[in-house]
Amino acid sequence: MANQSISLDRVFWALGDPTRFAIVEHLSQGSLSVSELAKPFSMALPTFLQHLGVLEKYGLVSTKKVGRVRTCTLNAERVDQARTWLEIQEKQWTNRLDALDKLLEDKS
Amino acid sequence: MANQSISLDRVFWALGDPTRFAIVEHLSQGSLSVSELAKPFSMALPTFLQHLGVLEKYGLVSTKKVGRVRTCTLNAERVDQARTWLEIQEKQWTNRLDALDKLLEDKS
DNA sequence: TCAATAGTTAGCTATTGACCTAAGTATTAA
DNA sequence: TTAATACTTAGGTCAATAGCTAACTATTGA
Numbered sequence: 001m002a003n004q005s006i007s008l009d010r011v012f013w014a015l016g017d018p019t020r021f022a023i024v025e026h027l028s029q030g031s032l033s034v035s036e037l038a039k040p041f042s043m044a045l046p047t048f049l050q051h052l053g054v055l056e057k058y059g060l061v062s063t064k065k066v067g068r069v070r071t072c073t074l075n076a077e078r079v080d081q082a083r084t085w086l087e088i089q090e091k092q093w094t095n096r097l098d099a100l101d102k103l104l105e106d107k108s
Numbered sequence: 109m110a111n112q113s114i115s116l117d118r119v120f121w122a123l124g125d126p127t128r129f130a131i132v133e134h135l136s137q138g139s140l141s142v143s144e145l146a147k148p149f150s151m152a153l154p155t156f157l158q159h160l161g162v163l164e165k166y167g168l169v170s171t172k173k174v175g176r177v178r179t180c181t182l183n184a185e186r187v188d189q190a191r192t193w194l195e196i197q198e199k200q201w202t203n204r205l206d207a208l209d210k211l212l213e214d215k216s
Numbered sequence: 217t218c219a220a221t222a223g224t225t226a227g228c229t230a231t232t233g234a235c236c237t238a239a240g241t242a243t244t245a246a
Numbered sequence: 247t248t249a250a251t252a253c254t255t256a257g258g259t260c261a262a263t264a265g266c267t268a269a270c271t272a273t274t275g276a
Contacts, residue, residue, distance in 0.1 A: 013124025017264085021117035028197040030204050035222060045223075047265055068222045068273040076201045083194035086187050089136040093184045096138050125234085143252065153253075155235050162233095176243040176252045 006058055011082050014058040019043065019051050024060060027074040034063075034070045114166055119190050122166040127151065127159050132168060135182040142171075142178045 015021055019041060026037060038048045052072065055061040059078040063070050123129055127149060134145060146156045160180065163169040167186040171178050 007126070009124055009126045009129035011124075012120045012129065016117055016119075016121025016124040018115070018117045019264090021120065024197055028200040028204075033222085043264095044266060046225080046267085049224075050264075065223085070223070074197070074201050076198050079194050079198050079201075083191055083198065086191035086194065089132055089182070090184050090187050090191065092136040093182050093187075096136075127234090141252085151234095152236060154237085154255080157254075158234075173253085178253070 008082060008085050010058045011060065011078060014054050014060055015082070017051065017054075019048070020055055023051060023055060024074065024079075027061060027072060031071050031073040034072060037072055116190060116193050118166045119168065119186060122162050122168055123190070125159065125162075127156070128163055131159060131163060132182065132187075135169060135180060139179050139181040142180060145180055 015024065022041070023037065026032065026040070034049070034052065035045075037052075038045060041048055052061065052063070056063055060075055061072055062075050063072045065071075123132065130149070131145065134140065134148070142157070142160065143153075145160075146153060149156055160169065160171070164171055168183055169180055170183050171180045173179075
């Protein structure tokens, strides 16, 4: 619920670490427990948990603990918000170029 | 030319600072000189130039100096590469969900 | 009930990143 | 040819980040 108020640059920041970037790639294949998710990373578990905490804080990952196992899930909405922002920047840029092209045509 | 070999997490990292995020938003409206671009930011020019340097290093912005003026341009290709990665993560995630749905249907 | 499993908390360290000021260079307009 | 403009370089500070180990809690299978 706090997700709405987190500015997008924080989402990009969260993705801007190689470990967290890779975590997102893994989770896009399906949900995993913390220890399954941590297995491919050569890193102490507390360090890994910090990264997971960042992803959760900025809304890219949700987790739920059942018994002693915490399961981690990708939050696709948040990924989409970031994707949309990039799309908008691209579109504005190309629209601008198109407008310039028209100006040049008119002058010729 | 070095762009190809820069891993995408670095691009996200570059976008993960509020100043650089805002620079990209400004540049999507059109190219600007360093001083025009820096005007809205309450920050010493050398600090601003560092941010610009990061964006250029990771391929999000290109610059060209003519006379004493350096003009900054958004590199839309790079923005698109980041957008595409996010799109792929989303798609893999939703494909996975769809597959699970089918499994459940088959069982019922 | 006891040992293994799964994750958590606390506290420390080294490096990086964001910021500054001061002083420099190169270009251009007067 | 001098002054203003538009960056650029050098060098320093401070806080935040990514990493670690050690010790702890909670759950579960034997």
